[in-house]
Amino acid sequence: MSDSPVPAASVVLVSGGSxxxxxxxxxxxxxxxxxxxxxxxxxxxxxAKLADTEPDTVLAxxxxxxxxxxxxxxxxxxxxxxxxxDGLVNNAAIGQDSLHVHTAPDALARLIETNLTAPLLxxxxxxxxxxxxxxxxRIVNVTxxxxxxxxxxxxxxxxxKGGMEAATRSLARELRDRALINCVxxxxxxxxxxxxLGSTQLDQIVRRTSTGRLTEPVDVLPVVRMxxxxxxxxxxxxxxxxxxxxx
Amino acid sequence: MNSIDPPATVSVLDRDQIRDLMTQVLAAQGKxxxxxxxxxxxxxxxRSLDFSELALRVExxxxxxxxxxxxxxxxxxxxxxxxxxxxxxxxxx
Ligand SMILES: NC(=O)c1ccc[n+]([C@@H]2O[C@H](COP(=O)([O-])OP(=O)(O)OC[C@H]3O[C@@H](n4cnc5c(N)ncnc54)[C@H](OP(=O)(O)O)[C@@H]3O)[C@@H](O)[C@H]2O)c1
Numbered sequence: 001m002s003d004s005p006v007p008a009a010s011v012v013l014v015s016g017g018s019x020x021x022x023x024x025x026x027x028x029x030x031x032x033x034x035x036x037x038x039x040x041x042x043x044x045x046x047x048a049k050l051a052d053t054e055p056d057t058v059l060a061x062x063x064x065x066x067x068x069x070x071x072x073x074x075x076x077x078x079x080x081x082x083x084x085x086d087g088l089v090n091n092a093a094i095g096q097d098s099l100h101v102h103t104a105p106d107a108l109a110r111l112i113e114t115n116l117t118a119p120l121l122x123x124x125x126x127x128x129x130x131x132x133x134x135x136x137x138r139i140v141n142v143t144x145x146x147x148x149x150x151x152x153x154x155x156x157x158x159x160x161k162g163g164m165e166a167a168t169r170s171l172a173r174e175l176r177d178r179a180l181i182n183c184v185x186x187x188x189x190x191x192x193x194x195x196x197l198g199s200t201q202l203d204q205i206v207r208r209t210s211t212g213r214l215t216e217p218v219d220v221l222p223v224v225r226m227x228x229x230x231x232x233x234x235x236x237x238x239x240x241x242x243x244x245x246x247x
Numbered sequence: 248m249n250s251i252d253p254p255a256t257v258s259v260l261d262r263d264q265i266r267d268l269m270t271q272v273l274a275a276q277g278k279x280x281x282x283x284x285x286x287x288x289x290x291x292x293x294r295s296l297d298f299s300e301l302a303l304r305v306e307x308x309x310x311x312x313x314x315x316x317x318x319x320x321x322x323x324x325x326x327x328x329x330x331x332x333x334x335x336x337x338x339x340x
């Protein structure tokens with residue numbers, strides 16, 4: 001076992017980095033001087049512009065996270081373009097807004113495949129390459145307040161986020177000091193995913209939040225950046241960024 | 248050998264048939280369904296899980312699932328809205 005801290009990540013792979021929180025994470029990490037490879041099914045103009053402006057620092061790809069062959073090819077492309085990956089942010093996910101009894105079996109399977117199976121496979125892939133080359137690294141899983149608190153219409157989604165949090169604790173035990181792995185669990189914030197929430201629901205969430213306001217992506221960024229770059233010895237934890245709605 | 252046929256199903260329920268099922272859902276809770284379509288669901292005590300129950304009863308009758316997202320449910324206010332939404336869901340599947 002090494003007694004030196006796990007070094008800060010320098011080349012970070014961000015899944016779902018095309019919009020919403022993922023795009024903000026990409027921009028923030030680039031501003032902090034890291035190299036970033038980001039993918040989503042559709043590369044948005046914002047992500048494409050970033051990659052065009054900073055080709056030595058940012059790589060963008062159109063990849064479905066559930067397509068393991070395409071993900072593997074993008075990982076290899078990242079390594080040859082930006083260097084070995086030593087940081088991963090599992091951010092890509094799809095949302096849900098349907099009562100469990102009215103969620104079609106294929107929709108349920110798609111949620112689990114995208115939000116649980118795919119990030120576990122991506123984590124496995126990145127860790128295998130890290131371990132095989134004697135490197136150390138950092139992983140951040142973007143989960144959700146839904147893993148800790150119940151919300152109607154989000155049963156399968158919550159199960160996937162809870163699954164990632166449980167996996168994170170076990171992986172921290174497996175990885176010991178070779179890689180730090182943690183979760184960031186945001187409260188609800190405005191994005192394409194949460195656009196389905198009605199104003200009554202948003203008002204209710206705000207009322208239950210100690211700080212009296214919804215979380216914003218900008219609140220989450222310093223926490224993700226810290227877990228990827230700072231010497232903290234934080235490992236296997238869930239850091240909740242939700243204005244105290246679960247207190 | 249005797250074969251047991253599955254219960255006969257119809258492909259789509261009309262408004263009156265859905266209304267009958269809605270009456271049954273409310274009756275099971277000792278509530279009445281007022282005539283007409285303009286009654287406010289809050290006033291008659293028809294809640295979102297009652298809509299679920301009604302949708303599942305419709306599914307039983309038509310022999311297929313009517314899966315749907317929650318936002319549509321948030322917009323139903325009257326008995327007429329319930330009948331409209333279930334007609335729409337049947338058309339969509
Ligand atoms: N919004 C909230 O209130 C909230 C609260 C707590 C936690 N979160 C979590 O925060 C993270 C980001 O959410 P967000 O609100 O920013 O969502 P968003 O705006 O919907 O963005 C999701 C990102 O994931 C990508 N994605 C989805 N499916 C994918 C797939 N199959 N393959 C590759 N990329 C895929 C999307 O791009 P494409 O669609 O083009 O693929 C997009 O880049 C998620 O993990 C979410 O669960 C969100």
